[in-house]
Amino acid sequence: MAGKAVIFLISRELAGFIRGIEFEALPGTTVHMARLAFLDWLGSVAAGGQHPPFQKILAVIRGQGGVGQATLLATGEKTSCLNAALGNGVASHIAELDDVHRGSILHAGAAVIPAALAVAEMTGASGRKLLTSIVAGYEVAVRIGEAVTPSHYYFWHTTGTCGTFGAAAAAGKLLDLTEEQLIWALGNAGTQAAGLWEFLADGAMSKHLHPGKAAFNGVLAALLAGEGFTGAKRILEGERGFCRATAPQFDLTRITAGLGGPPYKIEENSFKIHASCRHTHPAVDVTIELARQNKIKPQEVANITVRTYRTALQITGDYRPATVYAARFSLPFCVALALKRGRCSLDDFNQDTLNDAEIRELMSRVSLVPDAELEAGHPACWPSVVEITDRHGRVYRGRTDFPKGDPENPLTDAELAAKFRALAGEPWGEKKAERLEKAVMELEKAENMRAVFEKF
Amino acid sequence: MAGKAVIFLISRELAGFIRGIEFEALPGTTVHMARLAFLDWLGSVAAGGQHPPFQKILAVIRGQGGVGQATLLATGEKTSCLNAALGNGVASHIAELDDVHRGSILHAGAAVIPAALAVAEMTGASGRKLLTSIVAGYEVAVRIGEAVTPSHYYFWHTTGTCGTFGAAAAAGKLLDLTEEQLIWALGNAGTQAAGLWEFLADGAMSKHLHPGKAAFNGVLAALLAGEGFTGAKRILEGERGFCRATAPQFDLTRITAGLGGPPYKIEENSFKIHASCRHTHPAVDVTIELARQNKIKPQEVANITVRTYRTALQITGDYRPATVYAARFSLPFCVALALKRGRCSLDDFNQDTLNDAEIRELMSRVSLVPDAELEAGHPACWPSVVEITDRHGRVYRGRTDFPKGDPENPLTDAELAAKFRALAGEPWGEKKAERLEKAVMELEKAENMRAVFEKF
Structure with missing residues (x-):
């Protein structure tokens, strides 16, 4: 016009x-x-x-x-x-x-x-x-x-x-x-x-x-x-x-x-x-893998540092989820759950886990850190670096650029079925x-x- | 959260x-x-x-x-x-x-x-x-x-x-x-x-x-x-x-x-x-009134200057309406129509008026001018100043701050009925x-x- x-x-x-x-x-x-x-x-x-x-x-x-x-x-x-x-x-x-x-x-x-x-x-x-x-x-x-x-x-x-x-x-x-x-x-x-x-x-x-x-x-x-x-x-x-x-x-x-x-x-x-916001998956994947490989027990963890891209922190930076639904959008909750249970499936998000004192305590040990290098790669990658320090001062470190289920890190047809x-x-x-x-x-x-x- | x-x-x-x-x-x-x-x-x-x-x-x-x-x-x-x-x-x-x-x-x-x-x-x-x-x-x-x-x-x-x-x-x-x-x-x-x-x-x-x-x-x-x-x-x-x-x-x-x-x-x-965009109404009101009071005929018009607020120019600044509908959003068209017919009712917007050579000619004589003073009053007022100059150099000028139908310039119950x-x-x-x-x-x-x- x-x-x-x-x-x-x-x-x-x-x-x-x-x-x-x-x-x-x-x-x-x-x-x-x-x-x-x-x-x-x-x-x-x-x-x-x-x-x-x-x-x-x-x-x-x-x-x-x-x-x-x-x-x-x-x-x-x-x-x-x-x-x-x-x-x-x-x-x-x-x-x-x-x-x-x-x-x-x-x-x-x-x-x-x-x-x-x-x-x-x-x-x-x-x-x-x-x-x-x-x-x-x-x-x-x-x-x-x-x-x-x-x-x-x-x-x-x-x-x-x-x-x-x-x-x-x-x-x-x-x-x-x-x-x-x-x-x-x-x-x-x-x-x-x-x-x-x-x-x-x-x-x-x-x-x-x-x-x-x-x-x-x-x-x-x-x-x-x-x-x-x-x-x-x-x-x-x-x-x-x-x-x-x-x-x-x-x-x-x-x-x-x-x-x-x-x-x-x-x-x-x-x-x-995982039955949580996709932005939590990279850190959850790494946490599950570190805990499994190194047999890390929740009570031995001194602190957990999660480095990731900005959007993940904006959407999932919640330290005080009040509902089961909110817990699925809380990166600290999901990382703590992953550490305790080795998974974050639909059944793992419930009132019991929401009110679990050990999970809450673990959450207080999670630090979320924005990372410029990881930010630069997003959203082509959805990266996260997780560092777990135990009470003896041992440090376990892992990284993923592609959470499980991405084309670069795919689920098999059988897993999907x-x-x-x-x-x-x-x-x-x-x-x-x-x-x-x-x-x-x-x-x-x-x-x-x-x-x-x-x-x- | x-x-x-x-x-x-x-x-x-x-x-x-x-x-x-x-x-x-x-x-x-x-x-x-x-x-x-x-x-x-x-x-x-x-x-x-x-x-x-x-x-x-x-x-x-x-x-x-x-x-x-x-x-x-x-x-x-x-x-x-x-x-x-x-x-x-x-x-x-x-x-x-x-x-x-x-x-x-x-x-x-x-x-x-x-x-x-x-x-x-x-x-x-x-x-x-x-x-x-x-x-x-x-x-x-x-x-x-x-x-x-x-x-x-x-x-x-x-x-x-x-x-x-x-x-x-x-x-x-x-x-x-x-x-x-x-x-x-x-x-x-x-x-x-x-x-x-x-x-x-x-x-x-x-x-x-x-x-x-x-x-x-x-x-x-x-x-x-x-x-x-x-x-x-x-x-x-x-x-x-x-x-x-x-x-x-x-x-x-x-x-x-x-x-x-x-x-x-x-x-x-x-x-x-008027059956046109409300932003055209202030200028249409003034144009109708100037033409009526001074018996201005379209063929005597040398130019028409419409001063108004910015939003009116953004929404209704179209000099080339291609459809009847677009004509109702064209301030130049509406002013020309008002000058020729003394009204802009639903029946006045049709293929005949859209293709009317006299209206098109009149439109080419319309200048739209943003006005800082009028802008300052908008949207509390929807003001317009219209200045019509005829071929003998006579200038007719009018202004409204409130188009007909506003609470300050209301229609009667009978007019609405x-x-x-x-x-x-x-x-x-x-x-x-x-x-x-x-x-x-x-x-x-x-x-x-x-x-x-x-x-x-």
Whole structure:
């Protein structure tokens, strides 16, 4: 409108990519990673569905009703496509065990997969098309996340904000939107994108709402675009667009450089084994390894120094977690727990460990130190150096740049399957979990996604 | 969690206000303004319902279905509470004739009233409770808007962002939430708040989506809070909260100073008679008046200088509107139209006037000049000085600080009623419009809001 020269048209490049990506051209490693991402997400949804935040959104969704277009996975009931995206999105992120992309600090799966699955079920898409849309959604979310990280991340929960673009991309792919409609969908994804870190101060449930709303808002943007509802064409690079509004520093070239072919961003996915914030994992990994190798007992520890990057200290620097949930965002707590129990699984975070005097005492011996060298490597690496000094003055020192589950330090397929069965087995029963695992690992054979969860 | 001293607890003060406000204690002028605001909003919804953006959201809403809890006013059909809030919110803001609050640059009605009405219908609330919740919603939205204006407004469409808090407040009042639940509702309103000005570059439909989503998100936050879904307690003043994330400068004292009693912010409401962006109104008013008093003919005009505040130039500085919608955001177009036709009503913005050679020629004679003195008075005043020089060198000069419809320069009740009948008469028929006008002007007599639109 202001008659300026259009220098970028990033949304058009993204739209061209979303239109063009085809299952047949995807490398086998990409398809495999999409399957694993789906399986890992499904386990998180199963676990999350047992917890209060999901029960509360479920009550609201049931109260509003809707056409039975898609499955609320935690209960198996059918609801509208938008409600399914919302409910499954909320369930995704409660167990804090969902996947994460390191460079963008983004839980892409929690926002992208519920959106993709809801639209795939509504439209009766094939498993191949679903997997392709998941790859597209990750690509878009992660690239935008990389462009605005880390400055965006101080205020904004990237999973909520950038996740909305990914959800819109996946939904738009499944709806066969035209290039112009995809541009509008991205525009209306960006103008709905939200999610502030302020919830962390209270350990509030908003964190789970963010990916649910990202999925919902992305699907809404795509459905509206399909009806011809227009959106901003330069939502990313525009003078009053997403990047300028939410990131003091950003690099637009990250969004489009190398876009359109392998390697796809989904292959950079990291999977979690500890049930705590990913920023605690590097130190937890090193602590577990040092304690195991050197048989360090908690009562022998004089002090523990954790060196790491700034964001980890900002998000997980809490020495006084008041709730079990807050404990999962407390680096001192997680390191103390790792030292005492040799693990930080979902079951290890409970009222007993929260109130454990030995853990509290250990926490008081943990020093968190920002480290300029480690900071310089972040977020390409998520590094930590841990130094444990015992009461005899012996010093044990370890470092990791890549927490367990990163592509450079991967979980095996068998480890991921075991994680899925542990999470899904209790709420759904071993048999159903096994059946679903098999279905997901051959998702490309499903001709109609409606059938996969039909008798669920 | 970080163990900092809690200096503010603004959400608690707002929650106390929302809990405490009672119809019986409202001044008659406040109740009257709430009725007028509802009537004016209803006219905008009637007009907006005829336009493509509403038809598109309607298609999406119908596709998703839902329990028949509340009325989509443009068609009279029933849908879920959340869908009604969304659909009516979108319809509110299409005609660009909805009310505006000057100090916060906020269309509170477009976000607050659809949220309030949808919850009032769902819960079978009385007209008195609905009016009270509207007063509460305006109060919360406007005060937060005042705290972050003008710096927030550069990127963020306040109607979408601050409107979400107002919608949550109104919905929370109607749901009889406890103080703690209201705090959570405000927290989850803030973490969903969104809406970027980037749509303006394309004249995209996102502008209408913003109040619809503000209403939807606010109601969702309140419904969730009622289920016990927690939210950040310091969403406004917190270190990673709404104000710091979205406004380079803000003044938190504006939110709570004088909160809790009259005068209520809704009485500062401005109503629009021109169907263009409010920032064009001061210059349009002066132009119409100068032309009328001095019988200035378009062909006699040599040049027109419009002096005004910076935000008006940023939002409405477009000399090349490509669409009818964009024309309504073009100060040069609106001034030229006002000069030629003596008015800028909804009917005056069409393809004929957009392509009118005389109007285009007049536009080329309009100079827009930022003015430091006028800037200093904004947004308390929305001032403009217009100077028209004719071909004989005669200079006509006029100024306004308060466009027509501001509290300082008000429309009469009769003018507002005539505006409502003009907007609602065509889509709904004169009889229904008359019946509704009567119902709204005695809304405090309605025992159950479900009955008001039952046979609608």
